Amino acid sequence: MERKHCKPAFERADPARRETVLQTGIDEFSALGFENANINVIAKKAGISIGLMYKYFETKEDLFILCLEEAISELHRVIGEVLESDDKILVRAEKLIRTIQEAAEPNSRYVKLYNEITKMSDEKNVRYYADRIESVSYEAYTGFLARAKADGDIRPDCDERLFAFFFDSLLMTLQFSYTCDYYKERFTVYCGEDILEDNEKVVRELLKFLESAFTFSREDVKKLEN
Amino acid sequence: MERKHCKPAFERADPARRETVLQTGIDEFSALGFENANINVIAKKAGISIGLMYKYFETKEDLFILCLEEAISELHRVIGEVLESDDKILVRAEKLIRTIQEAAEPNSRYVKLYNEITKMSDEKNVRYYADRIESVSYEAYTGFLARAKADGDIRPDCDERLFAFFFDSLLMTLQFSYTCDYYKERFTVYCGEDILEDNEKVVRELLKFLESAFTFSREDVKKLEN
DNA sequence: TCTAAAAGGGTGAGCAGTTGCTCATAGCTA
């Protein structure tokens, strides 16, 4: 379905060099964005010539995509560890939130790359990447929401897929809010200058929100439903 | 604090032309992004020479910023109408969701521009724009959340600012999910191919989620809090 | 074992296309 994004020469290259090239790419792309990053500069910073760079990759975009895959698999590895456990839903949510907070600093380059593809438009293979990237958390979230429903931990009349979507939307936004400049600013507009330092407050309130966002009489909701 | 983003000549120009220039800019910037849009092309499509374009604007970036302001004020106008009413919180939420759904198509260019600045990094005046753009909804949401709290419609021990933040995060993501290609794909990964057509389902489930996202025993939450 | 050819790793000057922006010029009005 999707061709490889590097030439054979790159696969044959020394693993240490491969790592250097990808990490340098991640540095530059996450700092400047795809368009503003300069592949000649990436080559220089990685200590190879552009000639060789183009022996490794067909295009600048292919290099970007490989960097992206690296970033995504790292992000998945981190949340994967959390998702393996077998906790109740809010305990799991708490672990996820704390992981996002703790991983914000060390993984900021990866999150920024993720944020970068978020503005990708259809011309390219949005579908392929969205599937690849999002389906991991999709599987995980719908899985444990289904179980939570069976256990009576969440309301029985909810749609697990939509609830998973809302849940992930909150976590994704939170991740960006600890990492990307604009989202960070927005975060402090809403929650005050100190919010980025007060991890406990965020954990506490988001868990409250998830537990029962807006308590509202069942009748009012019924009224809305018809 | 922030200089003007057009030269006097633009303010003197014919209002119809001003409109054409800004709308053409919004077209191009929302379709291609800031970097890939070509100011020479914008000038041509707007029916003026680039020479004149640069009599109107100092730089390409200034043109972009004026387009952005136009887009934002349009988005604010739309949600402003909804926020003026004096409904209970879930009724208000429902109106907002429906507005997002109905305005998705006609306002897609504005939403895409908004999404575009979301990846802006600090070098530029992120702070200024985040303040300008986000504080409108911030004021509105904290306002009616405070009232909802006073009325006993939401739990009394919540932090209104954080709750407003979570609420807005859900709505912002939803807005992108009806408009921006990557978010759209993600939406269907989570909720199925038909979700973009089933507005009622989204309204219903999001209201359920807001009403009581995860019902969970108070004791478990207490246990988490210490 | 020696040799020649083929294949691959590696280089970087520079091509070609793009694009933000300038400026010399012209017309029009007061």
Added chain:
DNA sequence: TAGCTATGAGCAACTGCTCACCCTTTTAGA
């Protein structure tokens, strides 16, 4: 004459990418 609107050829800088070239290693035939 002065000051405005308006033009668009084209400058200058940038950058994705090529290609002629060098060096080393592997292969193959005598």
